[in-house]
Amino acid sequence: MKIVMLDASTLGDNSLAPIEALGQLHSYALTRPQDVVARCDDAEVIITNKVRLGAEQLKALPKLKLICVAATGTNNIDINAAQTQGIAVCNVAGYSTASVVQHTFTLISLLLNNLHRYIHDCRQGAWQQSDMFCRLDYDIAELAGKKIAIIGHGELGQAVAKVAHAFDMQVLIAERRNQAPRPGRIAFEQALAQADIITIHCPLNAETEQLINRETLALMQPSAVLVNTARGAIINEADLASALAEGTLAAAALDVLSEEPADPNNPLVRYRGDNLLLTPHIAWASSQARDRLIHQLALNIRAFADGEVRNRVG
DSSP, X not given: OEEEESOGGGGTTOXXXXXHTTSEEEEOSOOOGGGHHHHTTTOSXXXXXXXXXXXXXXXXXXXXXXXXXXXXXXXXXXXXXXXXXXXXXXXXXSTTHHHHHHHHHHHHHHHHHTHHHXXXXXXXXXXXXXXXXXXXXXXXXOSTTOEXXXXXXXXXXXXXXXXHHHTTOEEEEEOOTTSOOOTTOBOHHHHHHHOSEXXXXXXXXXXXXXXXXXXXXXXXXXXXXXXXXXXXXXXXXXXXXXXXXHTSSOEEEESOOSSSSOOTTOHHHHOOXXXXXXXXXXXXXXXXXXXXXXXXXXXXXXXXXXXXXXXXXX
């Protein structure tokens, strides 16, 4: 079985041995769109994280039987075209939950403790110049007692809620916008208005694109903190930059942007205030999570070869 991995660099230097054991693996660090067909000639299985596979490319690959997406989201695959050609599509899910939850609370703690500012000042020699044993230049706030609104209550949202409870926080599960609250949830607008911290864990779709915009940002308390480790396009980035600059929102921490790699002209990339933290889409990427991802890819391929349906999305 010929297996082609199009963007192995997205998995770091983790061992691909579980996949190599299943067939003849041809692994490429990264693949340009114009090179996909040539590299996948005669491939029965393609593994891709972010490389797009559209209808024209799939038509040019008659031996292709399975596409394994090395992620949960499959928006880079033309699912309809794959179904038309009888190509199975599988994804992976749940592999990065612990990593994303850890990163989420790392970002929250950085902002509430102003750790990024204190670390910067220490590097600049401010502690050495202090006239007492500590410095209290910036506010430090405890998580205990804070209200955290969770947007998206799937596996990730539920895991965040569990950790929040351990910190003795008040958890608000936001209902989908324009829907009556189900038991255990509160209306979307109420969640935003009441929360000290808003954290996003929902998928990107027609319902959630630009969900956080000038209108919904205006519902938040000026003292609130916004965290996004989901998808960048859930937030209107220009509106968020304005809210941070104007002080109508206290702070934000983002692991994702609408265009990645980051566009130098993105208003959040250009923003220079201390109340914004950006990390380069790494919330998912602990070494352990990447190992689990590779193992899940191998299980998907093995199941398909054995005639079993596993993690099929198309």
